Amino acid sequence: MTSLTTDLSRTVGDVFAAEGLDAAFGAVQVSDRPDLAQFQCNGALGAAKAAKANPRAIAEKIAARLKSDVRFAKVEIAGPGFINLDLTDAALNARIAAPERAAEANGKTALIDFGGYNVAKPLHVGHLRSTIIGDCLQRLFRADGWKVIGDVHLGDWGLQMGQLISEVEIRGIAPVYFDAAFKGPYPEQSPVTMEDLEELYPAASAACKADPARLEAARRATQQLQDGRPGYRALWQHFVKVSEVGLARETASLGVRFDLWNGESTVHDLMAPMLEDLKARGFAQMDEGALVLPVAEPDDKKPMPPLLLVKSDGGVLYGTTDMATVVERVRDYDPDLILYVVDHRQHGHFEQVFRAARKTGIAGKAELEHAGFGTINGPDGKPFKTRAGGVMKLHDLITMAVTEAKVRLAEQGLGEDYSPEEHETIARQIALATIKFADLSNHRTTDYIFDLERFSKFEGKTGPYLQYAAVRIQSILRKAQGEGHVPCTPAIHSPEERALVLQLLSLGDAMQAAEQKRAPNILCDYAFTLAQNFSRFYAAHHILSESDAALRASRLGLCARVLAVMAGTLDILGIAVPERM
């Protein structure tokens, strides 16, 4: 369903056009001053500037034409030339009565890259944002009619793999994979568990940092792995499988689903032909022993180093796999947009890759975009750590949030009579809402301080507060059903209802803005404002005890619409609404 302001913009735009002005000046938005009007159009100011005319005079002409439209209860000119508009309740009622339709398929494909998960490494707070923000964006794009392909894009092919392999070799954990005389087949059972990997990788990484010989061994192992040494490939397969099972379990517990579990290794076979092609077409060249692709442009304000494709030792880098991944995605999906939801500190890297992809034409019609995000900091304003100073694992963070949710429930004296299973389910749902809403309600690009105590509060701008608002409406509707009251199409009878209807009707604006700016915080604001409007309505009017049957049915209908919109918005945010709380 097109948003109300879009329709109003068309109406007002036609009037601008009728006055010989650009219809784009007719853009209508929800008013910044709700005390003065419901909607406003600032176009007269812009039109006046363009035409070097008096803004109020233009506004007068526009307003005169708009006044003949019966949908408007008020058309006023204010200040330097704002056009303030109110719709009649009849117009609002008609609008809210129209059934909410899902967006039609727009024929466009978006590929969302959640890049950042790595084989052998558990998820930590750093992965929280790419997962939560990326999931929200994929839900949002889908809701708007895009075909969306979410790809975890696993880090499974770099030096870290070589580090692991050489660590396993040194420890003598599974000698068969290192026996050059062994002809296979290799064991089906993995020689290591996820827990082993979580211990092996940091050890290997630290050893390589401390000892150049170890680093060299790791490099060699990486190279041999990529060249296809059978034992290494077999061992690596185990690493990947074990890791994927662990990662899938964790992301599933977050309620996040991916379409593809591709990794850097997926494109390995595409790299050699791609590199040949880039060399043949003169884009790639040798420099200081490495193969590079220059991406600097004359008007650059900062030095832009070339994209490194092949190191002087013959190994490839993540820029190479990123390029090959673009080739693969264009070949398989021909997307209109590839969105990389990755920490903003990698901005420079993506700038290089995007330039290289555009310059060489490998991106096809796809727009490449980096939706970067800031870091999650602890109370001290520094990157979030455990009390012991280590990296905070995602699993531990969720456990903390579940514990906190139970504390909150106990504080409110809630859930004591629920079964242990239901109590646990509700606590988990609250915990995820706490974490997700906290993350999404902060602007994507800024760093924020993770304050679990504040985020988990049941009052204020929090996830649990929104869940509660939805739960309370569910409760009313259930009770109404029990009493045999049937909701009907809502109509406005009071200022509180009018404000609530206006908020319901601005859903499209919020979704559109959130999508265009890749900014989930806009949806969070929308949901919170909706909950506030509902609370005002709820405080001012009785619903079930209303004796006028028609009024009661209308208010129940309004409740049903609010619940539908709230649940739908929370769903896009990846937040579930519990049956009860």
Added chain:
RNA sequence: GAACCCGUAGCUCAGCUGGAUAGAGCAUCGGAUUUCUAAUCCGGCGGUCGCAGGUUCAAGUCCUGCCGGGUUCGCCA
């Protein structure tokens, strides 16, 4: 050293291509309501939008400089 991001109320944060009196939550103070789950509603207090210039009818928003914080700058990802 260079480039990019940030600096808004006591705290945590919004503020769209420049537009009307800069907003929200928390905290604090006061009031309502004793409820359809109070996890509520209404109101007060609180800001020279880092500083100084500039463009404009209009600047938190655009430009320049400075101060303060963060990040990044070819063989890790």
